[in-house]
Amino acid sequence: MKKTLDTRKWVENYGDYLFSLARYKLNDTEQARDLVQETFLSAIKAIDSFRGDCSEKTWLARILNNKIIDHYRAGKKEIPMSEYLDNTESSFSDHYFDFNTPGEYGHHKIAAFPAISPLESDVKIHQTELKKVLDGCIAKLPPSLSQVFLLKYISGENTDFICKKFNITSSNYWVILHRAKLLLRSCIAKIWSL
Amino acid sequence: MKLMNFTTFKKILYDCQRAQRLTIKKQESKLTLSEYIRLRIHLHYCGVCRKFQQFSALLNQVFAGARHELEERPPVTLTNEEKKELQRQVDELTEDLKN
Numbered sequence A: 001m002k003k004t005l006d007t008r009k010w011v012e013n014y015g016d017y018l019f020s021l022a023r024y025k026l027n028d029t030e031q032a033r034d035l036v037q038e039t040f041l042s043a044i045k046a047i048d049s050f051r052g053d054c055s056e057k058t059w060l061a062r063i064l065n066n067k068i069i070d071h072y073r074a075g076k077k078e079i080p081m082s083e084y085l086d087n088t089e090s091s092f093s094d095h096y097f098d099f100n101t102p103g104e105y106g107h108h109k110i111a112a113f114p115a116i117s118p119l120e121s122d123v124k125i126h127q128t129e130l131k132k133v134l135d136g137c138i139a140k141l142p143p144s145l146s147q148v149f150l151l152k153y154i155s156g157e158n159t160d161f162i163c164k165k166f167n168i169t170s171s172n173y174w175v176i177l178h179r180a181k182l183l184l185r186s187c188i189a190k191i192w193s194l
Numbered sequence B: 001m002k003l004m005n006f007t008t009f010k011k012i013l014y015d016c017q018r019a020q021r022l023t024i025k026k027q028e029s030k031l032t033l034s035e036y037i038r039l040r041i042h043l044h045y046c047g048v049c050r051k052f053q054q055f056s057a058l059l060n061q062v063f064a065g066a067r068h069e070l071e072e073r074p075p076v077t078l079t080n081e082e083k084k085e086l087q088r089q090v091d092e093l094t095e096d097l098k099n
Helices: A007-026 A029-045 A056-073 A081-096 A127-139 A143-153 A159-166 A170-193 B006-014 B016-028 B033-045 B047-072 B080-098
Strands: none
Touching: A007 A029, A007 A056, A007 B047, A007 B080, A029 A056, A029 B080, A056 A143, A081 A143, A081 A170, A081 B016, A127 A143, A127 A170, A127 B047, A143 A159, A143 A170, A143 B047, A159 A170, A170 B016, A170 B047, B006 B033, B016 B033, B016 B047, B033 B047
């Protein structure tokens, strides 16, 4: 059965959410406003492709996400995600884990895992404070990693959707999340040790 | 009965990268039985990976909260003027496409 969408309340219902989502991902208010406008207009043109397998809100957010990804890609030569992971595998792993000393088999390098005292003490730090620090750290992630990270954690997309979108296996996906989290951990440790 | 040889056991104890990737997988989906056992053994002996597991879970929690906030209370909003204009464009295009 085909679902018909009522566009008369779109802006009121979804405008602020899409605007906030775009603003968060792009860090640019003007650009965010423009992409929200483009999102609504493209959605109307593509309204026949809405199959009702997700909510209207999710569908609009996906269109917006595609626009954000296109915005990042504009003018850049794109490397497939799996190739990016292969190319950076050893330099990344070697920073955190010891695969070169015989008998270490990927044991952690102590220096790469400094304690983060505010997180590891009994004193609970406020999550909003941590989130603020994290936002700064996410902005510093390599774009390949942050795209995936934000799709999962801010858009709330599931594993299948993300793997299809970037044409990667689920193992690639765990590796991406692991790398992103390692980098975030290092970033937080650096900030909180100052 | 010999369950596993020494080198295999040592790899389980030492390979933190593998253990942490399994931690991520466990938090997002399901481990196979052998992965589960491997991870349990590793975490029993490795404090650094236990800390990483906690950190990873904390991130999941913080972002689940943040996502909820973003949906329920969008931190930035369009002005009423902007909304009116945008909805006007939406209505106009919807009408155009009907005809």
